[in-house]
Amino acid sequence: MFKYSTIEKEKDIEVHLEGDLDIDGTEVVKEELIPMLQEYEQIKINFEKVLFVDSSGIGLLLELVQSLQKKEKKVSIINVTENVANVFELLQLPEILGEEVFL
Numbered sequence: 001m002f003k004y005s006t007i008e009k010e011k012d013i014e015v016h017l018e019g020d021l022d023i024d025g026t027e028v029v030k031e032e033l034i035p036m037l038q039e040y041e042q043i044k045i046n047f048e049k050v051l052f053v054d055s056s057g058i059g060l061l062l063e064l065v066q067s068l069q070k071k072e073k074k075v076s077i078i079n080v081t082e083n084v085a086n087v088f089e090l091l092q093l094p095e096i097l098g099e100e101v102f103l
Contacts, residue, residue, distance in 0.1 A: 012040060051084070
């Protein structure tokens with residue numbers, strides 16, 4: 001089961017994701033998380049407890065980061081597990097989203 005929690009500090013937020021970012025998890029992110037993140041200037045997305053990401057999760061991540069970047073928000077993806085990092089590298093996400101996004 002996918003879930004998330006947040007740590008908010010003024011105009012910054014850190015989102016801790018937990019579970020598989022798959023078709024089920026993307027619905028939660030689309031409906032709850034994306035609208036909420038619009039009001040923050042700096043957004044950190046913590047992948048420490050995400051062990052699996054499928055194609056729908058990758059698509060959602062691209063949509064999320066690019067939409068926030070267009071609004072001049074600073075987005076960082078942090079603490080990515082090795083398995084998920086391998087998928088990101090294979091799909092060239094750091095090149096697409098910018099190396100500075102992945103810390």
